[in-house]
Amino acid sequence: MTKLKLLALDTATEACSAALYIDGEIYQDFQLAPREHTRLILRQAEGLLNKAGITVQQLDALAFGRGPGSFTGVRIATGVVQGMAFGADIPVVPVSTLASIAQAVYEDHQAQHVLSAIDARMGGVYWGQYQLNAEGLMQLVGDEAVLSPADVAMPASFDWCGAGSGWQAHGKILQQRLASVTRIYPDYYPQSKTIARLAVAGFKNGEAVDAAQAIPVYLRNDVAQKSADRK
Amino acid sequence: MIVLGIETSCDETGLAVYDSDRGLLAHTLHSQIKLHAEYGGVVPELASRDHVRYLLPLAEQALQQAGVSKHELDGIAYTAGPGLIGALMVGASTGRALAMTLGIPAIAVHHMEGHLLAPMLEDAAPDFPFIALLVSGGHTLLAEVQGIGQYQILGESLDDAAGEAFDKTAKMLDLGYPGGPILAKLAEQGRSGQYKFPRPMVDRPGLDFSFSGLKTFTLNTWQDAKQAGSDDEQTRADIALAFEEAVVDTLMIKCRRALRETGIKTLVIAGGVGANLRLRGALQAMVEKENSALFYPRIEFCTDNGAMIAHVGCLRLQAGQQEDLQINTRARWPIDELEKI
Ligand SMILES: Nc1ncnc2c1ncn2[C@@H]1O[C@H](COP(=O)(O)OP(=O)(O)OP(=O)(O)O)[C@@H](O)[C@H]1O
Numbered sequence: 001m002t003k004l005k006l007l008a009l010d011t012a013t014e015a016c017s018a019a020l021y022i023d024g025e026i027y028q029d030f031q032l033a034p035r036e037h038t039r040l041i042l043r044q045a046e047g048l049l050n051k052a053g054i055t056v057q058q059l060d061a062l063a064f065g066r067g068p069g070s071f072t073g074v075r076i077a078t079g080v081v082q083g084m085a086f087g088a089d090i091p092v093v094p095v096s097t098l099a100s101i102a103q104a105v106y107e108d109h110q111a112q113h114v115l116s117a118i119d120a121r122m123g124g125v126y127w128g129q130y131q132l133n134a135e136g137l138m139q140l141v142g143d144e145a146v147l148s149p150a151d152v153a154m155p156a157s158f159d160w161c162g163a164g165s166g167w168q169a170h171g172k173i174l175q176q177r178l179a180s181v182t183r184i185y186p187d188y189y190p191q192s193k194t195i196a197r198l199a200v201a202g203f204k205n206g207e208a209v210d211a212a213q214a215i216p217v218y219l220r221n222d223v224a225q226k227s228a229d230r231k
Numbered sequence: 232m233i234v235l236g237i238e239t240s241c242d243e244t245g246l247a248v249y250d251s252d253r254g255l256l257a258h259t260l261h262s263q264i265k266l267h268a269e270y271g272g273v274v275p276e277l278a279s280r281d282h283v284r285y286l287l288p289l290a291e292q293a294l295q296q297a298g299v300s301k302h303e304l305d306g307i308a309y310t311a312g313p314g315l316i317g318a319l320m321v322g323a324s325t326g327r328a329l330a331m332t333l334g335i336p337a338i339a340v341h342h343m344e345g346h347l348l349a350p351m352l353e354d355a356a357p358d359f360p361f362i363a364l365l366v367s368g369g370h371t372l373l374a375e376v377q378g379i380g381q382y383q384i385l386g387e388s389l390d391d392a393a394g395e396a397f398d399k400t401a402k403m404l405d406l407g408y409p410g411g412p413i414l415a416k417l418a419e420q421g422r423s424g425q426y427k428f429p430r431p432m433v434d435r436p437g438l439d440f441s442f443s444g445l446k447t448f449t450l451n452t453w454q455d456a457k458q459a460g461s462d463d464e465q466t467r468a469d470i471a472l473a474f475e476e477a478v479v480d481t482l483m484i485k486c487r488r489a490l491r492e493t494g495i496k497t498l499v500i501a502g503g504v505g506a507n508l509r510l511r512g513a514l515q516a517m518v519e520k521e522n523s524a525l526f527y528p529r530i531e532f533c534t535d536n537g538a539m540i541a542h543v544g545c546l547r548l549q550a551g552q553q554e555d556l557q558i559n560t561r562a563r564w565p566i567d568e569l570e571k572i
Contacts, residue, residue, distance in 0.1 A: 038324070038558035042331055046556060056332045071276060072317045076558065078283055079324025086287050086325075087301065087332030212287040218280075227271040 004203065005059045007045060007084075008196035011037040011077040012069025012097045013118060013165060018044035019192035020052055021200055027052070028193040037076050045080070056088040061208050063199030065190045066094035068126035068146065068219040069118060078216050085211035092214035093199035093207055098164070102130030102138040103194035105163045105185050113158045114138065115181065117166025117174070118190075125149050125166040125174075126219055131158075137201055146219040149173040154180070163188045232305045232549055235290065235329075236541025239282040239322030240314025240342045241368070242266075242273045245537030246289040248297035248304075249545050255352055256297035258538040259289040260531075268408045275315045282321035293537070304335055306553075308544020311339030312561030313369070319560040327558050336553035338544045343370055343566050345539035346501040347382070349528040352542055357497050357526040362489045364482060366510075367502030367534075368394035368411075372566075373438050373489050376499070379546055380571035385489050386438025393478060393504045396442035400474055403450045404467055414471050415507055421472025422465075426452060428477035433484045438492075440485065442478065449474045475509055483513045487521060496523040506533040547572060 006021040016037045019028040029044040049055065056062075064081040067074040074097075085092045102114035112132040120126045128144040141155065149170035160181050167174060167186040175181065202208070233256075238245035247258035263281050267273045294301055309326030312319055323339070330337035347363050350356060360377045362385075371388035391399065394411055401410020406417065428448060431441045452470055456462045486498055498518055504510065505527055518525045532538055550572035 038320070038560065040557075042327060042556045042558065046331065071279070072320055075279060075283060075317070075321055076324050079286075079321050080328040080558075082283075082287055083325040083328030083330075084332045086290070087329045212291075215283055216280075223276040224270050224274040226269045228269070 002200050002204065004200055005054065006061050006063055006196055006199055006203065007049070007056070007059055008063040008192040008199055009041060009045060009077045009080055010065035010097065010100065010190050010192045010195055011041055012065040012067055012074045013189050015189035015191060016040050016044070017192040018048055019196045020048040021196040022052060026193050026196055028191065030191055030193070032189070037073060041076065041080055056084050059088070059090055061091050061093055061199070061203050063093040063095055063195050064214065065097040065100060065195055067097055067217040068120065068144065069097050069190065071218060074216045074218070078214060082211050082214050085214060091208035092211060093202040094209065094214055095195040095198045095202065096128065096140070096144065096217070097190035098126060098128035098144055099130060099138055099140065099198055100190040100194045101164045101188050103198055104188055104191055105161060106132060106138055107194065109185065111161045111183065113160045115160050115162045115178070117162065117164040119165045119169035120146050120220060123148060124220070125170050127152055127166065129155050135201065137198060144219060150177070152177055154178050161185065165189065232545055233299055233303055234306045234308050234541050234545040234548060235293070235304050236537040236544055237286065237307070237309040237322040237326045238535055238537045238540045239286065239318050240310045240312070241318060241535060242278050243535040244282050244285040244289055245535055245540070246286070246293040247537035247541040248293050248299055249538065249541035251545050251549060255538050255542070256299060257293045258536060259293045259296070260536055261285040261289060264409060271408055275317055278315060279317035279321055282318055286321060286325055301333065304333060306330070306335050306544060306548040307337045308340050308540050308548070309337065310342045310345065310540050311559045312342060312564040314342055314562065316560060316562040319562070320558070323558045323560045327554065331556060336548055338547050338552060339554050339559040340540045340543045341564055341566060341569055344569060345543050347374070347376065348379070348543055349501050349532045349539040350499045350526040352528060352532060352538055355526065357499050360495050361497035361499045362486065362493060362495050363499045363501060364486050365502045366393040366482065366500065366504035368392060368398065370502065371440050373485060375493055375495065378571060380569045382566050382569065384567055386440060386485060388440040388442060390441050390443040391446060393442060393482065394502070396446050396478065397504065400446050400449050404453055404471060411504065412506070415475060415509070417468050418472040418475045418509070420468035422469050423472060423476065425469040426473035428473045430477055430481050430484065433481055438485050438489055440481065445474065445477055479507070479510045479513045482510060483517050486514060487517050490521055490523055498523055498525050500525070500527045501533065503534045506530050
């Protein structure tokens with residue numbers, strides 16, 4: 001148990017959640033609420049803080065789902081966390097939304113090797129391979145990427161499971177390519193509870209940054225064509 | 232009351248600190264013009280990404296320049312619309328969360344109300360009532376302003392906004408980005424009277440505008456010149472001037488009509504095209520003949536900025552308005568839906 005107070009927020013996908021970590025206990029408000037994030041997220045945060053009787057200023061740090069995910073969605077949590085961290089002079093731990101999914105599948109199903117996938121629209125998928133470490137935390141193997149589901153590669157041996165909305169949107173192609181993956185949890189979303197758990201470890205490892213450095217990881221960066229390349 | 236203003240509705244990140252007693256204390260701005268120039272226009276996703284990177288450093292800088300600690304702030308004002316939804320979201324989420332954390336009220340500001348009242352940031356500020364000509368990249372409207380939040384729209388553009396017409400015309404003339412100011416600069420070299428351009432809708436009653444015909448007229452003129460093999464720099468400047476004169480004349484004629492029809496003696500110009508010196512000159516000459524007065528913001532407050540948002544936010548917060556605990560954005564938001572205070 002780590003003696004620490006941390007508030008985690010996530011608005012990167014259809015899910016919208018806040019979680020408060022207080023000295024080893026985690027309280028979460030999680031809702032599947034597409035397009036409701038702007039109405040919900042601050043109330044979720046305030047609700048948890050009020051129930052615990054603490055203020056943002058009394059937290060040691062904030063954490064947020066830094067992406068990948070919906071661009072605007074990721075930026076809502078980013079903006080909120082930047083505003084809170086700046087206002088209270090506390091640092092921020094950015095956490096991967098793919099890692100959050102993998103961690104949740106480990107906690108719920110004891111899966112130790114997870115292929116985390118979030119639907120990236122436009123026929124793509126955000127993809128990351130996660131494996132359990134000695135501290136009971138899911139850790140990235142290789143790099144996260146945005147790619148076509150037809151291009152995902154089967155990782156080395158082990159008993160991998162699949163998780164996340166990428167397995168809903170692209171289940172067929174993924175299963176064709178990765179026939180040995182039989183356990184699939186498609187209805188898993190990033191959630192603040194596991195973001196908080198990963199962030200506590202990150203905070204101890206010195207991964208916290210200043211408010212202004214709390215910025216998204218989009219993975220997809222080719223969002224527009226330059227005039228010169230268009231002709 | 233000290234208010235931090237945040238503007239992120241399009242391609243400028245603007246922050247400012249406004250004090251109801253002392254006026255504007257500081258303002259900072261990051262323009263993304265260079266970023267978007269390579270794309271020939273604003274790329275909304277890139278604009279949003281840039282706002283995330285610049286907002287807090289600019290806020291810190293503005294507070295420092297103002298000599299104000301964030302704990303001395305009494306409110307946060309952010310642009311909630313109209314504008315690019317993703318870009319608006321950055322300022323709204325950061326601003327609303329900052330207010331919540333500091334335990335102070337937040338107010339969602341209408342971007343065009345910011346522009347409209349920007350002349351009040353100057354020492355020589357207009358008194359109500361006035362006629363406002365709002366001409367920017369996304370808007371062209373004439374409004375009768377009786378007080379804050381009392382905006383009766385007298386006329387609007389039926390197609391392109393004035394700034395949009397400048398930008399599109401500049402593109403047709405193969406000028407760079409952003410077109411408005413470049414076209415205006417080129418027009419300085421133009422010779423008046425080389426071309427006869429129409430003055431759209433001036434012979435019809437009413438106060439609406441239309442600029443898309445003028446844009447097409449310019450294109451045709453330029454193409455004819457090209458075909459005749461006379462598409463030299465001088466011709467291009469002559470055409471730029473003819474276009475600019477036509478827009479300015481049209482705006483001036485409608486403003487004069489609005490002053491006469493309402494009997495109001497004060498005219499205010501605001502918005503990016505308000506930076507156009509030929510427009511300022513033409514309106515100045517007109518109001519003098521009409522025994523009226525003209526007011527406008529300093530050039531840097533014609534285009535998007537945080538100062539105008541902090542200013543309007545402060546007025547509305549002082550009147551007791553504030554937002555619920557949620558992030559408010561409205562890509563579309565008619566200005567006459569605003570509450571009067
Ligand atoms: N000197 C000038 N002459 C003509 N047009 C100009 C001049 N300077 C700026 N503009 C035009 O003003 C517009 C930018 O103004 P502003 O920043 O107020 O508008 P916007 O943010 O694009 O739109 P809105 O405020 O309606 O959302 C552009 O269309 C630009 O070309």
